[in-house]
């Protein structure tokens with residue numbers, strides 16, 4: 001019977017960051033994720049901004065984790081093979097009152113050295129498409145944007161590369177303690193054993209804690225809706241544009257992404273549970289919010305809409321605390337914004353908490369850096385020629401919008417953790433993510449996945465059980481039977 | 484190093500437009516003609532259109548899509564046009580270099596003439612901003628058509644089709660014949676978008692309800708579509724009145740086609756805002772010398788026969804090699820006209836003008852107006868947005884003076900007859 005040192009429940013950005021962080025030490029680590037893949041929860045639907053120090057919230061655990069995370073960024077990018085978009089941010093004030101907020105926030109000791117309050121003219125010199133009625137702006141050069149999938153999956157791959165076992169399709173439902181270790185029971189009847197358990201179940205963290213016998217304050221859910229604009233809009237604005245934040249959220253903003261799209265959103269609306277539907281009203285609210293910042297935003301170039309749900313505690317702060325009943329169980333709840341930014345800080349903090357309870361953190365000397373796979377789209381003609389010569393599958397384009405090749409599909413199917421669903425492929429290599437939203441690759445991919453990935457066409461799923469893509473003819477009644 | 488190839492003509496896209504363009508170039512004497520197609524077979528969209536209805540005008544008989552394509556594939560085999568399939572064009576430079584890739588490597592063609600024949604794409608859920616959840620089971624109609632007709636799978640058991648474009652109508656019948664229950668075809672406009680004959684043969688004959696002035700307001704379902712909320716809309720498309728739930732596991736979108744103009748944008752060829760494709764003249768030459776475009780990338784044609792007839796004009800123009808003279812007339816769509824092509828007239832002696840009506844009209848009159856004066860007109864009893872009006876340019880006597888020509892469609896408004 002294998003006993004892991006740490007079992008992490010939840011393959012979101014937080015769980016994966018903890019796994020990757022702990023993988024720097026000689027430990028047996030297990031990550032359990034209830035969905036078919038990592039990055040299927042809150043971490044898949046957010047703005048992807050790595051907020052700079054200017055935007056931290058003093059006096060909170062959130063803020064503390066945020067600051068801690070900042071010093072990890074460059075090391076993490078190097079070890080994970082990630083390149084964020086270093087675009088900077090402008091906060092836009094439209095009145096004297098709003099401008100006062102900018103003054104207060106720039107006076108904080110934590111702001112970046114180069115950050116500065118700007119006149120309307122200076123703002124327009126940086127971003128000519130900003131609403132000319134602007135009163136003042138605040139430029140912060142340190143803000144970055146990542147693809148939240150790229151970050152979460154890189155963390156998972158970096159962890160797996162260093163021995164973390166990632167098991168998907170494992171929903172943790174109960175826990176038994178035998179004194180020396182925990183027995184972790186999953187809904188499919190399997191069980192694992194570990195010395196420590198870290199609950200990073202995101203929107204389900206409080207429910208999981210309850211199942212394990214602890215009561216935490218309940219979560220409220222606040223939805224945020226978005227538009228994604230075509231990559232053709234790249235360069236429409238160059239930095240993140242924030243409005244002045246409210247008590248509740250950072251507001252409806254415009255963010256360029258590393259892939260060249262523009263993200264517009266999110267609004268902030270209470271919702272029932274993890275309801276990630278979009279609504280006509282919500283999208284209209286986003287439209288109005290964005291037009292206030294950039295009146296000419298090309299809303300005719302929308303390629304898709306989506307929404308994400310923030311799981312929030314009543315205090316609107318993170319909660320990271322050991323279980324009152326089981327000393328080797330650590331709960332993380334209410335990890336809303338800036339959870340993505342703070343993930344490295346959270347991981348380091350969790351490591352410290354576990355070490356204090358006896359987890360030995362001995363840094364290993366054979367830690368491996370993740371080498372990212374190439375995207376054909378980003379290669380020069382010479383590199384493309386070389387890649388095709390090495391493997392002709394690089395010469396077969398399967399996604400016309402994002403120029404994804406057969407070789408990249410095959411790699412994603414063989415990665416660790418592997419893509420098993422259409423969404424899993426989308427988050428790794430951007431098929432289905434371009435302007436045609438899968439109407440081209442959706443025709444050809446099923447057969448490729450069958451022959452290359454051993455996924456039969458009729459068993460192909462978009463996101464997991466129940467999300468079948470197509471049916472076999474014999475699964476549908478015939479015309480004669482219907483008539 | 485990428486291989487460099489000198490070419491007289493490079494045709495991008497091997498659908499009916501590209502095949503016709505390559506053939507006509509060859510027939511008018513061009514050599515070193517390359518036809519590049521990203522799919523393993525020539526034929527384009529025709530390969531998945533296994534229904535009859537193609538070729539009535541050109542051949543006087545009803546062919547299926549693949550049969551129609553076969554005629555041109557055979558004709559091409561008799562030439563020495565070099566066909567490269569499984570070859571995707573990624574970039575076209577303003578200096579007419581064409582970058583393509585296939586399993587052999589990267590190719591750079593240096594072409595005297597480049598012809599864009601890359602077809603169109605279907606509009607998607609995002610483009611119409613359809614709210615709701617994002618489960619499996621939402622397909623564009625053409626994607627579903629491919630999965631059914633080429634791959635042999637079915638998209639689901641119970642379907643709703645949004646949009647009454649031709650592909651949607653054809654898929655309503657196709658799915659019904661395969662045992663799928665088609666609950667309704669839902670159309671936001673007060674009129675049908677596709678051809679009348681497709682309404683009769685695909686919906687009426689199978690008693691599939693058509694809900695005009697209705698739309699899908701919301702998609703429901705977590706992992707797979709579980710239903711859609713359908714409601715009535717006013718003239719502006721805003722929801723009014725009762726909504727109802729239509730249970731289904733599949734939603735097909737047939738909400739319009741847009742020219743695949745990405746490559747053209749990269750090579751900085753001027754595009755027409757109303758068609759979405761490049762500006763062209765009656766020989767389908769673009770505004771930039773050495774570039775042509777034909778077929779659905781110019782604007783969405785409703786009959787493949789027109790696609791072929793227009794693409795066949797390209798060869799003569801290349802062959803005559805008379806240089807790039809500025810156009811004499813610039814046509815612009817006005818009252819009653821959604822879009823038109825060609826938008827430029829150089830000689831005006833032959834060729835056709837294709838005009839897409841904005842709305843349904845009775846006793847319609849198409850007028851060409853120059854300096855406020857109508858100099859040519861065509862009348863017909865009925866016109867609909869679903870069917871293009873085609874005007875023979877040989878019949879037109881053009882004014883002496885060059886300049887802008889306004890194209891206007893007037894008549895009695897009618898919405899009742901679909």
Ligand SMILES: Cc1cc2nc3c(=O)[nH]c(=O)nc-3n(C[C@H](O)[C@H](O)[C@H](O)COP(=O)(O)OP(=O)(O)OC[C@H]3O[C@@H](n4cnc5c(N)ncnc54)[C@H](O)[C@@H]3O)c2cc1C
Nearest residue numbers: 010012013014034041042043046049172202224339340341
């Ligand atoms: C609209 C919006 C915008 C945001 N913008 C930003 C931003 O710009 N910058 C930023 O820093 N942060 C942002 N955030 C916050 C950030 O997205 C989250 O803080 C972060 O993604 C939380 O990650 P997580 O790992 O805690 O949760 P999740 O990603 O939800 O991961 C939890 C995982 O646990 C799994 N799970 C649940 N229950 C079980 C179980 N019983 N057994 C096994 N597995 C289980 C789930 O399937 C899920 O994969 C935003 C959030 C939202 C909603």
Ligand SMILES: Cc1cc2nc3c(=O)[nH]c(=O)nc-3n(C[C@H](O)[C@H](O)[C@H](O)COP(=O)(O)OP(=O)(O)OC[C@H]3O[C@@H](n4cnc5c(N)ncnc54)[C@H](O)[C@@H]3O)c2cc1C
Nearest residue numbers: 496498499500521527528536572601602650778779786787
């Ligand atoms: C579902 C449907 C039903 C129809 N039914 C009828 C009917 O009943 N009767 C009728 O007359 N007409 C019908 N039509 C219309 C007719 O099929 C089209 O008008 C015709 O196919 C358009 O021809 P095309 O060559 O412009 O485009 P396509 O047929 O789309 O061909 C374009 C080709 O270019 C290739 N290509 C695109 N980009 C690249 C690139 N970068 N590199 C290399 N190759 C590329 C594509 O793979 C494709 O093969 C139908 C159309 C559809 C979609």
